[in-house]
Structures are given as structure tokens and as C-alpha cells.
Amino acid sequence: MNTHTQLATYNFAYLDEQTKRMIRRAILKAIAIPGYQVPFASREMPMPYGWGTGGVQVTASVLGPDDTLKVIDQGADDTTNAVSIRAFFQKVANVAVTTRTADATIIQTRHRIPEETLNEGQILVYQVPIPEPLRFLEPRETETRKMHALEEYGLMHVKLYEDIARNGHIATTYAYPVKVEGRYVMDPSPTPKFDNPKMHKSQALQLFGAGREKRIYAIPPYTDVISLDFEDHPFEVQSFEEPCALCAACDVYLDEVILDDLGGRMFVCSDTDHCEKRRADGHVGPLAGETAETAP
Amino acid sequence: MSDHSLLRVNAVTKFYGSRVGCRDVSFELWPGEVLAVVGESGSGKTTLLNAISTRLMPTSGTIEYRMRDGQFRDLYSIGEAERRFLMRTDWGFVHQNPADGLRMTVSAGANVGERLMAIGDRHYGNIRGSAAQWLGRVEIETNRIDDQPREFSGGMRQRLQIARNLVTGPRLVFMDEPTGGLDVSVQARLLDLMRGLVNDLGLAAIVVTHDLAVARLLSHRMMVMKDGNVIEHGLTDRVLDDPREPYTQLLVSSILQV
Amino acid sequence: MATPLVVSEVAKSFTMHLRDGVRLPVVEKVNFAVAAGECVVLGGPSGIGKSSILKMLYGNYSVDSGQILITRDDVTVDIAGADPRTILSIRRDTIGYVSQFLRTVPRVPAVDVVAEPLLARGRSQEEARARARTLLEKLNLPEQLWSLPPATFSGGEQQRVNIARGFITNHPLLLLDEPTASLDAENRAVVIELIRAKKEAGTALLGIFHDSDVREQVADRIIDVSEFRAARDAA
Numbered sequence: 073m074n075t076h077t078q079l080a081t082y083n084f085a086y087l088d089e090q091t092k093r094m095i096r097r098a099i100l101k102a103i104a105i106p107g108y109q110v111p112f113a114s115r116e117m118p119m120p121y122g123w124g125t126g127g128v129q130v131t132a133s134v135l136g137p138d139d140t141l142k143v144i145d146q147g148a149d150d151t152t153n154a155v156s157i158r159a160f161f162q163k164v165a166n167v168a169v170t171t172r173t174a175d176a177t178i179i180q181t182r183h184r185i186p187e188e189t190l191n192e193g194q195i196l197v198y199q200v201p202i203p204e205p206l207r208f209l210e211p212r213e214t215e216t217r218k219m220h221a222l223e224e225y226g227l228m229h230v231k232l233y234e235d236i237a238r239n240g241h242i243a244t245t246y247a248y249p250v251k252v253e254g255r256y257v258m259d260p261s262p263t264p265k266f267d268n269p270k271m272h273k274s275q276a277l278q279l280f281g282a283g284r285e286k287r288i289y290a291i292p293p294y295t296d297v298i299s300l301d302f303e304d305h306p307f308e309v310q311s312f313e314e315p316c317a318l319c320a321a322c323d324v325y326l327d328e329v330i331l332d333d334l335g336g337r338m339f340v341c342s343d344t345d346h347c348e349k350r351r352a353d354g355h356v357g358p359l360a361g362e363t364a365e366t367a368p
Numbered sequence: 369m370s371d372h373s374l375l376r377v378n379a380v381t382k383f384y385g386s387r388v389g390c391r392d393v394s395f396e397l398w399p400g401e402v403l404a405v406v407g408e409s410g411s412g413k414t415t416l417l418n419a420i421s422t423r424l425m426p427t428s429g430t431i432e433y434r435m436r437d438g439q440f441r442d443l444y445s446i447g448e449a450e451r452r453f454l455m456r457t458d459w460g461f462v463h464q465n466p467a468d469g470l471r472m473t474v475s476a477g478a479n480v481g482e483r484l485m486a487i488g489d490r491h492y493g494n495i496r497g498s499a500a501q502w503l504g505r506v507e508i509e510t511n512r513i514d515d516q517p518r519e520f521s522g523g524m525r526q527r528l529q530i531a532r533n534l535v536t537g538p539r540l541v542f543m544d545e546p547t548g549g550l551d552v553s554v555q556a557r558l559l560d561l562m563r564g565l566v567n568d569l570g571l572a573a574i575v576v577t578h579d580l581a582v583a584r585l586l587s588h589r590m591m592v593m594k595d596g597n598v599i600e601h602g603l604t605d606r607v608l609d610d611p612r613e614p615y616t617q618l619l620v621s622s623i624l625q626v
Numbered sequence: 627m628a629t630p631l632v633v634s635e636v637a638k639s640f641t642m643h644l645r646d647g648v649r650l651p652v653v654e655k656v657n658f659a660v661a662a663g664e665c666v667v668l669g670g671p672s673g674i675g676k677s678s679i680l681k682m683l684y685g686n687y688s689v690d691s692g693q694i695l696i697t698r699d700d701v702t703v704d705i706a707g708a709d710p711r712t713i714l715s716i717r718r719d720t721i722g723y724v725s726q727f728l729r730t731v732p733r734v735p736a737v738d739v740v741a742e743p744l745l746a747r748g749r750s751q752e753e754a755r756a757r758a759r760t761l762l763e764k765l766n767l768p769e770q771l772w773s774l775p776p777a778t779f780s781g782g783e784q785q786r787v788n789i790a791r792g793f794i795t796n797h798p799l800l801l802l803d804e805p806t807a808s809l810d811a812e813n814r815a816v817v818i819e820l821i822r823a824k825k826e827a828g829t830a831l832l833g834i835f836h837d838s839d840v841r842e843q844v845a846d847r848i849i850d851v852s853e854f855r856a857a858r859d860a861a
Contacts, residue, residue: 556733557732559732560731563731588714602710603714605686606686606688609686610640610688621644
């Protein structure tokens with residue numbers, strides 16, 4: 073992997089300096105107006121749309137030589153998307169990488185927020201497929217921009233109403249809309265709604281990049297992020313009946329893992345780093361022994 | 369009828385380039401009053417309706433509306449946010465094609481409840497209750513509340529559109545050919561319903577129609593437009609029974625008798 | 627008490643633009659008054675302009691010149707120059723009108739057609755319907771028809787609905803355009819009775835009655851409309 077010498081013709085972190093300046097300006101504007109979608113001149117990246125081109129451009133623009141980068145995909149450090157992006161930045165920026173949440177200065181994520189509370193100085197970069205929370209109800213961009221400008225968010229509740237009417241409860245489980253600092257309604261990207269409370273008053277800076285849609289938005293540290301709901305159907309996060317099968321953690325987001333073709337399955341932490349850390353600390357889940365040889 | 373008018377339209381003119389949309393139209397509308405604007409296609413009646421309802425900026429002239437605080441405000445000088453708020457609370461707009469006024473892919477209940485949610489109602493049970501009540505008022509079975517309007521007939525869609533508009537208790541409703549494209553029997557039912565609602569709620573309404581029978585049934589007052597000008601204006605039965613202008617006489621004499 | 631209706635120097639003509647602008651004069655120099663508690667009948671042959679006069683008084687036809695002064699509670703309004711809103715409020719509160727033909731509204735049952743003028747004056751639905759039923763009963767309209775829309779009724783049945791609608795309110799001025807034209811003797815008698823009751827209540831009535839029997843029984847005065855006949859110009 074140590075091939076940076078062969079890449080001398082690439083600028084640091086792949087993007088040219090003018091592009092990074094342009095993106096940093098967009099980021100600064102996004103931080104100044106929490107939750108507001110700032111258009112930016114998204115570049116072609118050496119990966120297809122849908123693979124995190126927005127997040128990668130944001131990361132490339134805020135990344136410095138002294139940073140330590142962690143990349144997760146659905147909470148895991150070892151999935152294809154995470155491994156590829158981590159390798160990409162190792163190659164084009166030669167930065168230190170880690171899987172440990174606490175050690176990272178920048179964490180690029182797809183679909184999760186780490187279980188471990190983030191701290192001041194850390195930056196969480198989200199990969200966003202569709203930044204516009206109103207899009208599925210109002211297809212016209214001119215109209216959705218006007219709705220944001222005028223704070224016309226009744227439509228957002230129409231979506232939640234439909235959920236309750238159809239399912240008896242708010243069935244939206246991911247990309248659950250939030251209101252940022254009492255002003256802009258924002259799509260938190262397809263993270264499970266389980267993670268929504270972590271965005272509220274987070275000490276870390278949260279940046280969102282949508283490459284195909286050419287939008288950047290942000291939540292500065294210590295910002296109010298409130299999930300939309302009804303008085304008689306208040307916002308609730310998912311709860312799990314059993315703890316993590318490997319580390320016995322409760323109150324974390326679990327993934328279902330199919331063990332065989334006989335219906336065997338287990339639920340384990342989606343945040344692999346969190347799980348490993350707990351196991352290293354001596355926490356043992358009910359199935360930890362049986363799967364020790366296959367566990368990562 | 370109240371002593372204060374609700375709407376004051378002063379010398380409204382709209383040009384499309386050098387072509388006249390409507391010219392120098394002035395009138396006042398009082399609470400509880402229904403005004404019909406009739407004329408054939410291209411006579412400027414829809415242009416006028418759009419100009420008054422702040423959907424089309426006039427070339428000149430003013431439109432003043434008496435807000436709920438009792439003050440008249442020039443609609444084109446207030447901010448867009450206030451104007452849009454007005455449109456979704458104090459006004460209604462019933463389109464000829466219900467698909468233009470409804471969200472076809474959300475349920476009937478949400479279509480009716482949207483305006484309530486837009487003004488900050490955050491209690492699902494109350495919103496649904498209001499929606500059910502309004503569906504009843506427009507004669508849609510309450511058990512259709514979770515069905516989408518694309519599963520409804522034309523007449524039902526139009527009634528749903530009316531319910532969606534009236535849920536916030538507007539004082540002024542604009543209607544653009546509200547019965548156009550409906551079967552005669554469906555039309556009659558809709559007209560009767562609108563007539564009842566206008567009476568019960570004391571609504572003021574401006575109804576654009578080319579159908580003089582609709583105008584006679586719904587309106588108190590009538591304006592006849594031709595080539596962008598209002599050529600005759602008066603009590604509906606006076607205009608229809610004793611038309612003065614050549615064009616109005618032609619219109620009235622062209623009504624099919626059953 | 628002021629005279630509820632004074633008609634002064636009224637003239638009316640029609641200009642038929644579809645027939646090369648030919649002008650058809652109807653009446654001119656119409657002068658008369660109707661006092662409270664009086665029933666005045668407009669007489670003269672057909673086509674002389676009797677209905678046109680009633681329609682002008684009701685604001686249904688425009689007036690070329692002259693004044694139609696309606697006085698109520700010491701407030702006088704000239705119908706000839708009144709705006710639509712004023713005419714509507716006068717129709718609601720002051721002038722009742724029984725037209726020759728009932729203009730039906732789809733789907734509205736007879737009892738509600740009759741009750742409507744009372745509702746418009748702010749009375750409760752129950753009270754208005756009860757009063758409507760009483761009148762329809764008095765006019766011998768079969769009870770099974772009350773809840774049906776009058777569109778399919780016979781001429782006589784429609785006319786009785788129309789009469790009930792006109793008589794349900796206590797408007798101080800009532801215009802009657804041949805209310806008994808298609809009624810049988812029994813129902814004519816009911817209408818005569820209703821007119822007498824209105825007179826006793828102080829209503830000013832102005833009517834057209836072709837039936838001389840009815841006319842004699844109700845009329846305090848007969849005005850010959852032929853006197854107002856306008857000179858035809860040679861168009």
C-alpha cells in the first residue's frame with residue numbers, strides 16, 4: 073500500500089487546491105447556517121456516485137497531514153466501502169488511519185454514527201445520497217428551496233401522518249427528518265433513527281456531503297437537532313430485545329447476522345470498533361465463544 | 369353581510385407583452401358574497417383570477433385584502449412568506465383539474481390535514497379527526513380516509529379538493545371552472561354542495577366559469593369579460609335576465625335549454 | 627308610516643343587439659305607490675309590461691330612467707340606482723317575490739326550498755322547516771313530496787312551493803306574479819286567504835292576477851298598465 077511515491081503527480085488528498093478552497097467555503101457557509109443545503113461544484117471522483125463521492129470531497133477538503141482518519145460503512149470499519157475509501161486517502165494523502173473512534177480526528181461514515189460519544193475537535197463526515205428531505209413529496213427543486221426559505225414544513229408532517237395512518241406508528245426508521253437549531257428541516261442521511269439523538273448537542277462538528285446532488289450541509293457543535301414527531305406519537309428510537317451476542321452491550325444498534333440455513337441468527341453491534349473495545353475490556357456476550365473463530 | 373369589504377381590486381391590468389390579458393378591472397368583494405366571472409376562453413377571466421390570487425403579478429393596479437386583524441394590505445407589497453401563509457390559511461383555491469390542487473400520492477386524510485399541519489397542528493388524532501369530519505361534509509365515506517385520490521372518481525377528487533381547501537376555515541375561495549369536465553349529475557351534486565358550504569360558512573368566493581348555469585346557481589354577482597375587459601357587471605339574475613351588452617346578450621341567447 | 631313603495635317616472639326598454647340593435651320600448655312614465663296593508667293589482671292585457679314592472683321593482687331588470695323608492699324603517703333606497711349588494715339585502719329583508727315559475731336547484735328538497743328565505747334571515751333550521759311544513763300543508767302539497775326536489779313536480783305543485791317560499795317571510799313588501807295561474811279553485815282560495823292575512827299584517831302587496839275572480843277578491847286598487855305604454859319608435 074505504501075505507494076505514495078508513485079503518486080507524486082497527485083495533489084494532497086487528490087483534489088486540487090482551488091477545488092478544496094471552493095468546498096471549504098461551502099462548508100463554512102453550511103456551518104454558519106446549520107441545516108441549510110449549500111450548493112457546491114461537486115467534482116468527478118475516481119469512484120461511482122453512490123459510493124460516497126460527496127463525503128470523500130468533504131473529507132479531502134478538511135483533511136490535513138496530521139489528521140487521523142477513520143472510515144465506517146454501516147458502522148463497520150471492514151466493509152468494502154470503508155476499506156476502499158480508507159485506502160484511497162492513505163494513497164492520496166498519506167494520512168494516518170485508525171479504526172478506533174476515540175483516536176480519529178475525522179470519521180467519514182455511511183449510515184451510522186459511532187456508539188462512542190464524539191468529542192470536541194472531531195469531525196464526522198456523512199455520505200449523503202439524497203439531501204432534500206422534502207424531495208419525495210415535492211419533486212420541484214424551485215419549490216423545495218422556497219419551502220425551506222419560508223419555513224413551510226407542513227409537508228414533512230404529511231409524510232409522518234401517512235406513516236401512522238398506514239402502520240399505526242411512525243414507521244420511518246432511517247433518514248428520519250430533524251429540525252436543526254429550530255430552523256431548517258434536514259435529512260440526516262440514511263442513518264437509523266436510533267442515531268438521531270446523538271446528533272443533538274453533539275460536541276463534534278458534523279458535515280454532510282452529497283456528491284451527485286451537489287449539496288453540502290452541516291451541524292456545528294452543540295446545535296439543537298430535534299426529530300420531528302406528533303404530540304400523540306412522539307419520536308422513539310428502535311429498541312432491541314437482547315444485548316449484543318458478542319459483547320453483551322445494551323442500548324446500541326444491532327445488526328442481524330444469519331448463522332446458517334436453519335434459521336440460526338444472532339444480533340451483534342453494528343459498530344465493530346465499539347464491540348471489539350468492549351470485548352477487550354472483558355465483556356462477553358452469550359454467543360461470543362461459539363463464534364470466536366469467525367469473529368473479526 | 370358585513371359593512372367592510374374583504375377584497376378591493378383596483379384597476380388591475382395584465383399585459384403579456386403587447387397582448388392584453390385583462391385591462392383595468394376594479395371591484396370590491398364582501399364577506400359571504402360569491403362573484404362569478406364569465407366569458408369564453410381567452411376572455412381574460414383566468415388571468416384576472418390568477419392576478420387577484422397572487423399567482424400572477426399584474427402589470428399595474430393593486431389588490432388589497434382585509435387581513436384578519438381588520439387592516440387592508442396590498443397583496444403584492446407584502447412579503448412572499450406572508451402571502452403564502454395567507455394562501456394556505458385564509459384562502460382556498462379550487463382548480464379545475466383536481467390533480468393540480470391535490471397530492472395524488474398521499475392519502476385523502478393527509479390531503480385534508482396538510483393545511484392543519486402547515487399551520488403547526490402537531491396532534492395526529494386531532495388532525496385525523498378534522499380530516500374525517502371534512503370528508504363527511506363533502507360526502508366522501510370516512511372509510512376512504514386512507515385511500516389516495518388517484519383511486520377516486522373525478523367528482524370525489526373535486527370534493528376532496530374542496531375539503532382540503534376549507535379545513536382551515538378560509539374567508540375567501542377562488543374557483544377556476546370547478547365543475548368543468550364532470551358529468552352533469554356529478555356537477556349538480558357538487559354545485560349543491562358548494563352552494564351549501566358557501567352559505568353555511570359565509571365564504572366569499574370568486575368563481576371563474578364559462579357555464580352560465582353554474583354562475584346563476586352559485587353567484588350573487590356576475591362580471592362578463594370579453595377581450596380582457598369587463599363589459600358588464602351586476603346582480604347575477606339581472607345580467608342573465610336583462611343583459612345589456614351585445615356580447616352578454618349573445619352569451620345568454622346561446623344557453624342550451626333543456 | 628311612510629309609503630313602502632313609490633314608483634316615479636320609470637321607463638324601460640330593451641335593446642336587442644342581436645337584431646341589429648332594435649329598441650323595444652316597454653313602459654314609460656310609470657307612476658304609482660303602494661301603501662302598507664294595501665293590495666294593488668297591475669291590470670291590462672298580456673305583453674303590456676306588467677311582469678317587467680315587477681321585475682324592475684325586484685332589481686331583476688334594470689331601469690332606464692326614473693326612481694323606485696323602497697322605504698323601510700324610515701330608510702329609503704332607490705332600487706333603480708342601487709348596487710347589487712343593496713338589492714340583495716333588500717331582497718333578503720324587505721321585498722318578497724313570487725315569480726311565475728319556480729327556478730329549481732338540483733337536489734334541494736321542496737321543504738328546504740321553502741325554508742331558505744327564513745334561513746337567510748338568520749332563523750334556525752328547525753324553525754324555518756317547521757314554518758315551511760305548515761305552509762306546504764296549508765297549500766295542500768302532498769306530504770310525500772316535501773322531501774323531494776321540486777324539479778320533477780307538476781306546474782301546480784311547483785307553483786305552490788313557490789308561493790310558500792314567497793309567503794314564509796314577513797317582508798313588508800310582497801310582489802306576486804300570477805301566483806294562482808295554474809292552481810285549482812281550492813288552492814286559489816288558500817292563496818286568497820294568505821294574501822288577506824298579509825294585508826292584515828300590514829304588508830304592502832303588488833300583484834298580477836289574470837283570474838278576475840281572484841283579482842276582485844284581493845285587489846284594493848287596480849292600476850291599468852296600458853296607461854304606461856311606451857310609444858314605439860320607428861326603428
